[in-house]
Amino acid sequence: MLSTRRICLVIIAVTISPLLGMGAKADTNRATFPADFDKYVLYATYDRGSSKEEAFALPETIAFSKSGKPLPAGTRLILGIWADYKLTGYFVMHKGVGWGLEVEEERRTGDWHFQQFGLDKQVNRTAIADRCESCHQSAERNDFTFTIDRMRDYLP
């Protein structure tokens, strides 16, 4: 038999945990690596000598970008990160309906979620999305992207 005190503790734990979950570190991150990355197109390269960044999107994303409208839910943008002339991993932006509401308001970047992936395409758990978000917030007028002009100018 559970004592009343025990039951109370259980109830308190069950009630409080979701509230704690709303704290600063608990933003949901739904960004995933695309299973069809081989279909993505390299639309921009930022060559900085030994370091380099390569931006990829699906052909339909690139085609849509020319409309000038914000990219639709379901869109993923991938940035290949090179250091010392070697590919080291991938940065992913992924947009979904209402995803912005899962991120604290001061870090929110529309409905985009940001995630870092290793060469094995698995989530880099030590990476923090806060930094991605705070920098990309400065690109709010371009739907939080920095490469949209290159995407719009890209000709297949």
Ligand code: HEC
């Ligand atoms: C200090 C600012 C800064 C930070 C921090 C940052 N980015 Fe970016 N990001 C940029 C810039 C600038 C570009 C355009 C490419 C370039 O100039 O290298 C870019 C491009 C991208 C792109 C290509 C699509 C686009 O937005 O145009 C993705 C995807 C991306 N970043 C994801 C991330 C992720 C994920 C993180 C965190 C792990 C991150 N970024 C952190 C500045 C930043």
